[in-house]
Amino acid sequence: MYNYSMKRIFLIFLISVIIQPVQAFSFYSQENAVKNxxxxxxxxxxxxxxxxxxxxxDSSYVNSDGFNLDVYSExxxxxxxxxxxxxxxxxxxxxxxxxxxxxxxxVEYANAGLAVTKNYTGALNSxxxxxxxxxxxxxxxxxxxxxxxxxxxxxxxxxxxxxxxKLTVPQEIAPDTEYTASLEFxxxxxxxxxxxxxxxxxxYPQKQSKEVFRTMPEDNILERLFTSNSDNADExxxxxxxxxxxxxxxxxxxxxxxxxxxxIKRVNVLSSKDEVSVNE
Numbered sequence: 001m002y003n004y005s006m007k008r009i010f011l012i013f014l015i016s017v018i019i020q021p022v023q024a025f026s027f028y029s030q031e032n033a034v035k036n037x038x039x040x041x042x043x044x045x046x047x048x049x050x051x052x053x054x055x056x057x058d059s060s061y062v063n064s065d066g067f068n069l070d071v072y073s074e075x076x077x078x079x080x081x082x083x084x085x086x087x088x089x090x091x092x093x094x095x096x097x098x099x100x101x102x103x104x105x106x107v108e109y110a111n112a113g114l115a116v117t118k119n120y121t122g123a124l125n126s127x128x129x130x131x132x133x134x135x136x137x138x139x140x141x142x143x144x145x146x147x148x149x150x151x152x153x154x155x156x157x158x159x160x161x162x163x164x165x166k167l168t169v170p171q172e173i174a175p176d177t178e179y180t181a182s183l184e185f186x187x188x189x190x191x192x193x194x195x196x197x198x199x200x201x202x203x204y205p206q207k208q209s210k211e212v213f214r215t216m217p218e219d220n221i222l223e224r225l226f227t228s229n230s231d232n233a234d235e236x237x238x239x240x241x242x243x244x245x246x247x248x249x250x251x252x253x254x255x256x257x258x259x260x261x262x263x264i265k266r267v268n269v270l271s272s273k274d275e276v277s278v279n280e
Contacts, residue, residue, distance in 0.1 A: 034141050064147045173228045183197055
């Protein structure tokens with residue numbers, strides 16, 4: 001009886017020792033499989049392989065702006081045809097796997113050189129904090145939805161690339177609520193700086209507000225007041241800037257453009273005002 005009990009206890013212990021590593025291996029194997037989906041997106045995007053890139057998404061995919069896979073596909077094609085030299089990178093911050101669902105928190109980067117002429121160039125830079133939701137469908141992990149926590153994109157040309165530009169907007173705002181967007185930068189000496197700030201609801205096709213340029217105030221801070229939409233849509237706040245210098249030749253004044261560009265930030269509009277108190 002004693003020997004039987006000891007054998008049984010030893011057998012139970014042995015099984016538990018074997019099962020735990022197997023379970024851990026299974027978890028890490030699934031975690032790596034999920035990570036590989038995100039990494040493969042970056043690889044295919046950098047190669048411009050649209051078919052393989054879009055195949056990482058399930059047909060049911062809906063992005064954070066409510067666009068389905070067909071609309072999202074058209075957006076990707078538009079971006080890649082306009083900027084065919086974008087380089088992408090990703091930093092995976094956290095992965096959570098729960099049976100056949102997973103959530104991945106990442107920081108994504110995009111960079112590209114821009115050129116108006118050979119002698120007048122610029123750069124595109126974008127940083128976004130995203131959360132991807134994946135499901136294991138027919139044995140394969142697919143992206144089914146995502147949400148963008150925050151996003152900043154700059155497109156700067158000429159002397160504007162040397163500016164320290166700060167565009168301040170709320171990360172989240174309740175619908176139908178006033179908010180302030182603030183633009184701040186110091187223009188180079190002997191330079192006239194003009195700027196505008198506009199707010200556009202994110203939709204497809206995208207409609208852009210008319211830019212109204214103003215000379216930057218003496219304190220180098222330009223502000224505008226907006227009211228968030230009530231259509232359950234997020235918004236982009238777009239700051240446009242222009243830098244000019246004056247040259248006097250033969251008693252005539254000539255203006256020359258030395259730099260211009262855009263700073264774009266996302267404002268996430270909550271689905272209801274009740275969410276504000278929940279998130280605070």
